[in-house]
Amino acid sequence: MSIPRAHPHTPRLIFRDFSRSDIPAVHEYASDPEVTRWSTWGPNTLEQTADFVEEAAQAGIGQDRPSYSLAAVLDGTTIGSVAVWVTDSGDRNGELGYTFHRAHWGKGYATEAVEHLLALGFDALQLERITATCHPGNIGSIRVLEKSGFTPEGLLRSHRLVNGVRRDSMLFSILRADRHP
Numbered sequence: 028m029s030i031p032r033a034h035p036h037t038p039r040l041i042f043r044d045f046s047r048s049d050i051p052a053v054h055e056y057a058s059d060p061e062v063t064r065w066s067t068w069g070p071n072t073l074e075q076t077a078d079f080v081e082e083a084a085q086a087g088i089g090q091d092r093p094s095y096s097l098a099a100v101l102d103g104t105t106i107g108s109v110a111v112w113v114t115d116s117g118d119r120n121g122e123l124g125y126t127f128h129r130a131h132w133g134k135g136y137a138t139e140a141v142e143h144l145l146a147l148g149f150d151a152l153q154l155e156r157i158t159a160t161c162h163p164g165n166i167g168s169i170r171v172l173e174k175s176g177f178t179p180e181g182l183l184r185s186h187r188l189v190n191g192v193r194r195d196s197m198l199f200s201i202l203r204a205d206r207h208p
């Protein structure tokens with residue numbers, strides 16, 4: 028098994044590739060219905076969490092990777108899953124997302140993580156535009172994106188099919204030029 032590579036730090040969190048040993052910690056939050064309330068996935072079975080972690084770990088092995096799906100680690104414990112990925116290489120567009128254990132909400136960790144994801148997206152992945160979508164009811168996520176400098180672009184009507192129900196999403200974007208005007 029490969030040794031997970033470490034990525035640069037934000038002030039309190041370390042971001043690194045996943046390994047199989049992350050499965051129990053990820054499952055703590057990925058199986059929590061409160062955590063997945065606004066998500067398009069979950070609450071996960073243990074098998075679903077294992078599939079996610081193994082796929083993310085595998086994606087971390089390649090060169091010229093089109094995505095970073097990383098564990099957010101606080102004092103040695105994985106407390107969140109964060110990701111930034113290329114959606115269109117020709118147009119240099121990408122997207123990001125994040126999920127944290129409920130015990131660690133409200134402490135600024137998601138905002139720290141987005142700062143790290145933006146650095147990876149604009150520098151390592153060479154993106155020009157990064158988007159994020161979230162359910163209009165996900166006040167916490169909307170606030171994280173606003174604080175991180177994203178611009179709301181509007182409502183994507185009937186954007187997602189979740190457990191047989193169609194849901195709207197809010198679309199946010201940030202451009203390289205927004206960060207370095």
Ligand SMILES: CC(C)(COP(=O)(O)OP(=O)(O)OC[C@H]1O[C@@H](n2cnc3c(N)ncnc32)[C@H](O)[C@@H]1OP(=O)(O)O)[C@@H](O)C(=O)NCCC(=O)NCCS
Nearest residue numbers: 062125126127132133134135136137138161167168170171
């Ligand atoms: C959304 C989520 C990532 C926020 O993480 P977090 O670490 O608590 O966010 P932060 O601490 O960085 O908060 C950033 C801002 O949002 C505010 N905020 C966070 N959660 C909030 C909530 N539920 N209601 C209102 N404001 C909220 C914080 O107060 C802070 O604003 P402030 O600095 O003006 O006080 C976290 O709640 C989570 O993991 N939710 C489940 C998964 C999810 O919804 N992911 C996003 C899918 S689009």
